[in-house]
Amino acid sequence: MARGKTEMRRIENPASRQVTFSKRRNGVLKKAYELSVLCDAEVALIIFSSRGKLFEFSSSSIEKTIDRYMTYTKDVNIKQGAVEQSVQNLKSEASTTAKKIEHIEAQKRKLLGESLGSCSANELQELANQLEESLRQVRKRKHFILAEQIAQLKEKERSLLEENKFLREKLKGGSMLQLNVEEVAANVESMGVELELMIGRPGTC
Structure with a gap:
């Protein structure tokens, strides 16, 4: 037959309460001992009855x-x-x-x-000072950036001028070479005419 569930409340009958205490105390002490042996756990259990009597168990020392x-x-x-x-x-x-x-x-x-x-006159004056200081910092930064850009543009201009000068000199050298080639061609053509005249039939010159 199934055992009924025990209601968890104080047992009013003193005799029944004492019997239940004895049974459950022994069960708790047994479980504590088994836990310490089976699981190698350090267990200490202290129980005081309603009459103040002490019951204890310890696997080593309380x-x-x-x-x-x-x-x-x-x-x-x-x-x-x-x-x-x-x-x-x-x-x-x-x-x-x-x-x-x-x-x-x-x-x-x-x-x-x-x-x-809600601002007072002093607070408004402080805000005005802060705005003026911020504006000064912005202008300073702006001038710095513009100066950097101007310096970069000047450097670029100098580089372009040097490149232009180099190209002009190169172009001038090419023109002189072309003039020399034309002079050589003219001389060769003139010599060819003279040779042609010299190798003609006797008496024809």
Whole structure:
């Protein structure tokens, strides 16, 4: 016959409660012993009855197991404390960063001419100074970039002039060579005429 499920509530009858305590206590102590032997685990079990009577089991020593437990929980608490402190630091840093971003966004809107209704005269003057300084920096950067571009254009102009000079000299040299070839051809043609005259029939010259 199947055993019925026991309802988890305090047993009101003292005699039944004592019997149940004795049976289940022995079962728990047996399970603790089996766990320590089968699994090579360090087990310590402490039970106080409703009358204050102590029952205990330990695979080694109750005191050593308790000391080990205290050391372990202390280390865990220290680690948890360090983690919690780190989380708090990150939250504080995130909050500070969010405030800085909000301040920067507000300054940006003011520099763009927005949300100026709540600004005092001193704040407006400070904004004007910031705009003037920004404008000065922009002009300085602009002049620097223009100077670089001018220098690059001048260098390009110098390179083109040198290349043009080289091409002119090369072209001039080619013209002189062409003139020399034409002179040689004319001389050869003249010599050919003279030879032709010299090799004619006697008495014809």
